[in-house]
Structures are given as C-alpha cells and as structure tokens.
Amino acid sequence: MRALTPEMVHHVWEKMRHLIPKPDDRHPLGCHRRRAPDVLCFWGILVRLVTGCSWQDAEATLQWQVSDTTLRARRNEWLRAGVYDQLFQDALADYDRVGLLDLEHTAADGSLHKAPCGGPGSGPNPCDRGKLGWKWLIIVDATGVPIGWVIEGANRQDSVLLAATIDSVPAPLRERIHWLHLDRGFDNGNVRAQLKERKLSDQCIARKRPRGEPDAVLPPPLFTGKRWPVERTNSWLSNYGQMRRNTDRNPEHRHAQLALAVTFLIAGKLIDHAKKSPIR
Secondary structure, three states: OHHHOHHHHHHHHHHHOOOOOOOOOOOOOOOOOOOOOHHHHHHHHHHHHHHOOOHHHHHHHOOOOOOHHHHHHHHHHHHHOOHHHHHHHHHHHHHHHOOOOOOOEEEEEEEEEEOOOOOOOOEEOOOOOOOEEEEEEEEEOOOOOEEEEEEEEOOOOHHHHHHHHHHOOOHHHHOOOOEEEEOHHHOOHHHHHHHHHOOOOOEEEOOOOOOOOOOOOOOOOOOOOOOHHHHHHHHHHHOOHHHHEOOOOOHHHHHHHHHHHHHHHHHHHHHHHHHHOOOO
C-alpha cells in the first residue's frame, strides 16, 4: 500500500514530529527504562492502521523493538495532545495553500464498516445482517479530499448526521462551499432546512420517486458527475484494514485513525502535485 512507501512515511512523519509534545523523562530514582523512539511507535501505529492487525502483531512486525502496551500508550498520549487533529488541519491547509482545494462543488456520503468489538459509537449494521458496525459520513471537495466528517454507529441514518458533518468543516472553508451534492437518501425537508440554516441554499439532491408511482418521471439533475468523488474517497479510505474492520471500542481512537488515513490521502496528492510541478 502506498501509505507504507518511504516517501509517504517521511512526508507525514516530518509534519507530525513537530506536533508531538516533548515528554517528561525525569524519574525520581533515575533508573527507568529508556523511552521508545516516537518514530518507531509511529511505524507501529501505521502498520496497524494499514493492515488491520492486532497490537501484538504490530509489535512482532517491528521485531519486538517496542511493546504493544507502549504503542497503545503512545497513541493515547498523542491523542490527548491533539496531534492527529492538528496533523489533518495542517495537511488540509497545505493542500489549500498550493491552490488544489476546490470548494465550488462538494459532496457528502457515508460508508458502513465492521466493528466486531462493539463499544460506544457502534450499532447493528442494516447492511450486514445486524452485526455490529460503525460508519463515517464525510464531506469532500471536488477532488475528493475530505474537509470534515463525523463517526457514529452503523444504524444511524446519513441524513441525521449531515448537520454535524457540515459543522465539522472549519468555518473559513465552510463559507467557501458553493454547491453541495447529495444522494436521494438526503431528500427530505429536514435536510433542506438544515442546509438553509447554514446558508447552503445551493444544493443538488437526487430526488426520490413518489410512493406508489414507480413510473414517475423525475426532473433531470442540475449537475451530473459531481458526486462520484466522495464515492471514490470512501473506497480509498476503505483500503485501510483498520477502517474496514475496526477493533477499537473507543470512538476517539476511530476518529484518530480516520484523521491519520485522511492525512496520508492528502500527502499523496501533494507529493504527486510536487512531481508534476515545473518549479522544484
């Protein structure tokens, strides 16, 4: 997977290491074990995200240079420091700075996945015979880069989560959104009222067929081919093993994993843009 290539890991790690707070290594007796390197823990967290393996398997992949307990502790330490959210925000700002962020046409959609260990933020998946699952609802720009999301149980309807998803977008970016493209699952009055309240009156929502009228002729869509970027992005994110089958029970941990996966998605686009640019 591309996220494990040296150039991708180096790019993201160089951004992340400046966000990690300096640890307090002082010990009253001066006899504690040496702290495991942050970069090694970053590799372990990334391996688990990409493959979906257990913490013990990630430890074995790193040839037991760091314990699974240390990997979990370091993840929680960075989570409390807000490293993952800041990493995503910085990557999104870099993407916008080079002029690649296109908010003329945005799209939102959800994606359901397995959560066999349950916990808060999970629920019976209606598309998987009621097995425990979770979902994310993301909003992306015209190039498929996520600018905001929410995570919930698989039994929550997308239309119920749309308002929170829009609110998760940074305010300066939210003000630049022009068109929002949605599928027919969002075709109801509550959604339109919420969009109007947030000054997103320019929306393109696929229409439902009236009940009892299967042969009803629906009006043609105002735009075509503008909603596929979000479907492609959901496919990209689903390539990560821990996204497809999430074994964490804490919604904060799932959120951190999604933020890291989105950061790698943006990093790949920035690297490709740099290679194509005539100015180095």
